[in-house]
Amino acid sequence: QVQLVESGGGSVEAGGSLRLSCAASGLPFRVYKMGWFRQAPGKEREFVAALTWSIDSTVYGDSVKGRFTISRDNAKNTMYLQMNSLNPEDMAVYYCAADRGSLAWTNPKFYEYWGQGTQVTVSS
Numbered sequence: 001q002v003q004l005v006e007s008g009g010g011s012v013e014a015g016g017s018l019r020l021s022c023a024a025s026g027l028p029f030r031v032y033k034m035g036w037f038r039q040a041p042g043k044e045r046e047f048v049a050a051l052t053w054s055i056d057s058t059v060y061g062d063s064v065k066g067r068f069t070i071s072r073d074n075a076k077n078t079m080y081l082q083m084n085s086l087n088p089e090d091m092a093v094y095y096c097a098a099d100r101g102s103l104a105w106t107n108p109k110f111y112e113y114w115g116q117g118t119q120v121t122v123s124s
Helices: none
Strands: 003-007 010-013 018-025 033-039 046-052 058-060 068-073 078-083 092-099 118-123
Touching: 003 092, 018 033, 018 092, 018 118, 033 078, 046 068, 046 078, 058 068
Parallel strands: 010 118
Antiparallel strands: 003 018, 018 078, 033 046, 033 092, 046 058, 068 078, 092 118
16 A cells, blocks of 8 residues: 655744655655645645655755755665745645656646645745
């Protein structure tokens, strides 16, 4: 059974930090890329960041560059998202996703497996 389980969401004040985790298990294939997306009420799912599982390559959405850092721990099959300098525009449900393909890192349609999401709330 494939599982991507996010954790680490919560409520913070503007300027604060949170660290999200995504634990992966049961994936039937060798993952090529994993990513973080977010979705606020009434908005489309937005790309946040992604990385490759086997080589050191990352990509970030423009709105989070310089504030968020994506990383992984291969031994623990876990991906992280360190979020600093949070602002109310970052408030959303954050999802992790995984896929075996190498295309379209920023397009949610190219990710096969998804977690259930974790809420991030930022108060001003």
